[in-house]
Amino acid sequence: MANAAVRLKAVRKEYGRVVALDGVDLAFPRGGCTAVMGPSGSGKSTFLHCAAGLDRPTSGSVQLDGEDLEKVSETKLTKLRRDRVGFVFQAFNLLPALTVAQNVELPLRLAGRRIDKRLIGQMLAYVGLSDRRKHLPGELSGGQQQRVAIARALVTRPAVLFADEPTGALDTHTAAEVLALLRNSVRSGLTVIMVTHDPVAAAHADRVVFLADGRVAGSLIRPTAAAVAERMTHLGAGAADAAVGGV
Template sequence: MASVESPVRLDSVHKTYGSGESAVEALSGVSFGFPAGSFTAVMGPSGSGKSTLLHCAAGLDEPTSGRVTLVGTDLGGKSETALTELRREHVAFIFQSFNLMPALNVEQNVTLPMLLAGREPDRAWVDQVIARVGLSQRVKHRPGELSGGQQQRVAIARALAARPTVVFADEPTGALDTNTALEVLNLMRELVAAGQTIVMVTHDPVAASFADTVLFLVDGRIVMQLADPGVEAVASTLAKLGAQAKRARGQR
């Protein structure tokens, strides 16, 4: 794993979509370093720039201005090939759309990113991760034979099995029942304890309470941070910021 103090760093990152009258500023000068071996949740009202932050941090979207550093590499001016290689080596994603290969079974989907990166999967660890997300009985099933929640669990196992430096997760527990969601969040906590860095967008205060820090975004800016967040504190902060954002939009 790459040894970098902050494997993900944003410095004065702005992201504007469109131009002229129709321009929308999704991020307004975000600066933050995500420490190695930390679990950070990103929350905020709808349209606050959470997914844009995730996409810029992962090099999937290019900032309009500012700098993004991923595992010690400045992403500015990098070719798509160089970005793909960097992500393949160091990064895993858990998205709301599962992006599973329909022709491959559970086990093959989980090990595919490692094989593409030219690495031999650690079979014992792969089996353990598949067991932890509750799919040991389904390893030979294809995505079409699984429910939405089960497909999300395959996507989570795929991300975790590769032991990447950084995991970017967008609502990873959104499609899961409560018990599976807690199992997955506990597994993510264990990975953080082992030195991985997780950046998770979520609207769920329970999921956020598993993080070390919660960043609250409003209109593309980090307006608040909560360390060692409790469920109640997260929920009340989110409600307060949502009400403020609503009022502010009403006044424009």
């Protein structure tokens, strides 16, 4: 992918004697949604941390929105994450003492950028919470809190949004609403990379990449929940060596 938003080349990550990632080569296209799946201990979290610039690989390279992360200083890396990367987690990570609007504004304030009230209004309208702007997080449902988190992640107009189990704490109906929001964001040009254990959530992606034992263990294009679930049953020890299918 010549115009990849994120690219990992031969990425290896070691924690002492533990090899969490073992030669991972992946590219993620701009304006696409990719789900990353694998058994517990497969390297999903380490992959996300390295791909998002939260952790540096032991060897190999990561390119994020055209920047080689190995060649940038910690200061520039911090600015890169702040300006070009959005994060959504299973735990909504909202500040309980701030209103909905203030939580959405927070990334702009931390970056020292001017608060554009019209932009904040647009973000809240996009996630369907225009009438909740003065509410505190504790006054919202779980699904509403996750929508606030999505608005906060999108307010800086990032190139890439990393979502770590974004529907893990939500019921089925609410999860579908959140996934639809992420899909709509992709249509506007955003790249979404979502780590999930849920085949239904993964089926909303354009592609699913499977990890096992720290290695890429195949992929599915235009996945269905049934196909994802079937592939997951075959992942385990040694699956990376035996897997078929391109990446």
